[in-house]
Amino acid sequence: MNEKESLVRFGISMPQSLIEQFDALIVHQGYDNRSEAVRDLVRRALLAPSHIVSEQLAAGTIVMVYDHHVSDLPIVLTELQHDYHHEINSTMHIHLNHHQCLEVIVVRGVVRRLRELQQRIQVLKGVSYAELSVTHVDGQEKVPHDGGKHNHTHTHTHNHDN
Template identity: 35%
Template sequence: MMRISMSLPKKLLNEFDDVLKDRGYNSRSNGIRDALKDYIIRYQWMKEIEGDRMGVVSVIYDPHYTDVLGNIMDIQHSFLEEINATMHIHMSDKNCLEVIVVKGDANQIRDLTEQLMRLNGVEHVKLTTTVSTEKNK
């Protein structure tokens, strides 16, 4: 085993500890290992999607974070061919949800998703896709 140390905001650590307690974990280390495994599996799944896809990108962000909304809009404008629709929802005073309906090449959809994930002020991004099929006319 390798030993690492990390710095986390107190609120995030408290929320993580609450989840560990609810799920019956005996140690943070086990919870962190499982969380990292889940993160890697989700990344590998996203990396392996290919072909023509249709799906939804869900983005939770802090609208008060400097330039986050402008940055989200700039990224969306870079993917006009893949974005079919968007919906903006106010979750609370501190969080908004952007729902982006996408259709197109998996590589482009993955690039859109990863660019959103890297933004400061973005709390969570989730991509859900399925194979895009066209019915014969």
């Protein structure tokens, strides 16, 4: 919320037992009041990938767990990630045990492409988990006409006189 936005008050009705559980949760999480906690819950709900427009620009992560002993799976995953190199900013690979790896892929791009990548990973034999989590939606930017795959050309002038 920016400083120019005004706050709007509204009431919420819920059973006593639910509000007691909520109050205990927000105290445990360190919130000063219910309003802050509710605002964060709403923000989180609005970032659910199913609620974001497919052509919106977003950033987030794809977390996956897979068995690296499954035939050719590491090679297939690497090739797949190369197909989406415009959307992938970084990856982190962790060995969970002798067979399983956890990989976190930091992504940014058009939500449709991010979902597509997650789905293509999820269906691979040997992948036990693949989840897209959107952590930021850029509401100001419009998707470029080329789907975000454009090159930046900059002219640089250099003065070599010291």
